[in-house]
Amino acid sequence: MESPVQQKSLGNTGVMIPEIGLGVWKYRGGVEPLRRGVELGACLIDTAEIYRTEDVVGQAVKGIRDQVFLATKVSGSHLRYDDVLRAADASLHELGIATVDLYQVHWPNSSVPITETMRAMATLVDRKQVKYIGVSNFSTQELRRAQAALPNHPIVSNQVLYNLNDREIERELLPYCQQHDVTIIAYTPLDDGRLAVKSRWRRRQGMAVLEEIATQTHKTLAQVALNWCVSQPNVIVIPKSDSVARTEENCRASGWRLTPAQLALLNEAFA
Ligand SMILES: NC(=O)c1ccc[n+]([C@@H]2O[C@H](COP(=O)([O-])OP(=O)(O)OC[C@H]3O[C@@H](n4cnc5c(N)ncnc54)[C@H](OP(=O)(O)O)[C@@H]3O)[C@@H](O)[C@H]2O)c1
Numbered sequence: 134m135e136s137p138v139q140q141k142s143l144g145n146t147g148v149m150i151p152e153i154g155l156g157v158w159k160y161r162g163g164v165e166p167l168r169r170g171v172e173l174g175a176c177l178i179d180t181a182e183i184y185r186t187e188d189v190v191g192q193a194v195k196g197i198r199d200q201v202f203l204a205t206k207v208s209g210s211h212l213r214y215d216d217v218l219r220a221a222d223a224s225l226h227e228l229g230i231a232t233v234d235l236y237q238v239h240w241p242n243s244s245v246p247i248t249e250t251m252r253a254m255a256t257l258v259d260r261k262q263v264k265y266i267g268v269s270n271f272s273t274q275e276l277r278r279a280q281a282a283l284p285n286h287p288i289v290s291n292q293v294l295y296n297l298n299d300r301e302i303e304r305e306l307l308p309y310c311q312q313h314d315v316t317i318i319a320y321t322p323l324d325d326g327r328l329a330v331k332s333r334w335r336r337r338q339g340m341a342v343l344e345e346i347a348t349q350t351h352k353t354l355a356q357v358a359l360n361w362c363v364s365q366p367n368v369i370v371i372p373k374s375d376s377v378a379r380t381e382e383n384c385r386a387s388g389w390r391l392t393p394a395q396l397a398l399l400n401e402a403f404a
Contacts, residue, residue: 137388138174141369143202143235144289145314146265150177150202152363153387154371155380156320157186162375167193169377171201173384179292179318179371180228181206181239182220187227195229202234204318206269206292209240217253221262237267237292241275251282258286265289267318273309288315295319295368297328297339297358297403311367319362322370329355342402346395352386355379359386361399 140149154177155170167178167190178201180190187205194201205228207220225233236257238250257263267290268279280288291310295302295317302317310317323329331354332340347357355372362370363386372383391399 137385138176139363139387140174141316141363141367143265144287144316146287146289148202148265150316150369151175151387152369153359153384154179154202154204154318154369156371156373157190158184158373160184160186160189160373160375162377162380164189164193166374166377166380168197170380170384171197173381174387175380175384176200177202177204177369177371179204179320181208181237182211182224182227183208183239187224191227191229198230203228203230204235204237204267205233206237206239209238209242209270212238212242212245212250214249214253214256217250218256221257225262232261232264234264235267235290236263236265237269237290238271238279240270241268241272241279247275247279248282251279255283255286267292267316269293269318269320273306276306276309276315290316290318292318292320292371294321295362295370296322296324297343297361297399298324300403307365307368311365315367317365317368319368319370322359322362322372323355324358328358329353339399339403342398346391346399350389350391350395352389353382355382356386357391357399359383360389360391361396363387364391364396 138151211220254266269292
């Protein structure tokens, strides 16, 4: 089977996950792009209870469940103990599976004690409904508190915004996660498609350098933008595409590396 997508360890678990996964927020592509992505090694699919795409993901993984690492999320408005358990039941039902590989708190909610939420997450692991626990949109401090509230299980990932145009996590969260072996699952890695199309107006200097490096490497803009993200230790990306061709293109953002000089040029151009 053709598999251009390289893998990285999920947190400190030793479990290998692809550095390019498949996001399905606002996804309308049906089962084909997801199946093709999995075939090419992008065997992590990321959904959420609020996306209303758990059913199509369930259809896509029918018969190939053992080849896919499935991630979903509990909404930040369902973080009371009973609500988390109910939300997990509903997600497993929609996905048509008994155990989800990664269950993530979609966003923090300061009106619910994090100890209560994490107690529910631990219960789900004990019940074997969840393999690994992750969070999303957590700051460094929120991540520290969440881990302190979960003494017997590691928080293996934090899913956050990261792309060439949005590099806020480089200040504090990314170094913290690299030091503590927490995988960063970078969402919106193509800046919602803006990094994948030639543009005369937006952030011209950065886009000009991106285009130049794409020409040099015989890759597309999207491939260079995604490869820049995954060149960082502990970072994987989950681009979304409704199309088989663009899913193939995105998978081929892995299996090679930008040179240190190309990375430096991009870092400077998008500073
Ligand atoms: N945890 C959170 O709070 C959170 C928030 C946002 C997103 N996410 C996750 O991250 C995933 C990805 O983020 P995103 O959907 O916001 O943005 P994205 O992946 O950066 O961009 C998606 C857009 O780019 C287009 N696109 C994809 N590949 C392309 C290519 N090779 N060339 C040109 N255009 C391309 C897509 O169009 P087509 O579909 O037409 O190809 C779509 O319009 C989501 O699906 C979701 O799973 C999580």
